[in-house]
Amino acid sequence: MTKALISVTGLDSTGIIARVATKLSEMNINILDITQTILGGYFTMMMVVDLDGAHLRFEEIDRxxxxxxxxxxxxxxxQRMDIFDAMHRI
Incomplete structure (x- = not known):
């Protein structure tokens, strides 16, 4: 399974999770895990996603x-999850 970590940060507003999740769904990317919080009016979200269903390369997905x-x-x-994992093992 090819996984990626997606982080989303910025000023909080309505519909952030829905908009990001909809775009990922359009690319056939499955959300495996998600966490989100609001800190002092700033929205933060981290998602682990499965890229195997997408018919796009990593760079195309980012674009x-x-x-x-x-x-x-x-x-x-x-960022690619394998690279993220390797960085945190050192």
Whole structure:
């Protein structure tokens, strides 16, 4: 299974989870785990997703998230889970 970690941060507003989840669903990306919180008016969310169903390369998926970044005025960062895991084992 090819996993990625997606983080979403920015000012809180209605519909952030729905918008990000909808875009991932459109690309056939499954959300495996999700956590979110609001800290002092700032929304933060981390998602572990399964990329195996997507018919796009990692870079293309990241590019497809750009309109969502722009629309929500949020920072959305995606990184490969294997690299994330390796960084935290050192």
């Amino acid at each position: 497809e998230l750009q309109p969502v970044r722009d629309e929500l005025k949020m920072t959305i960062h995606m």
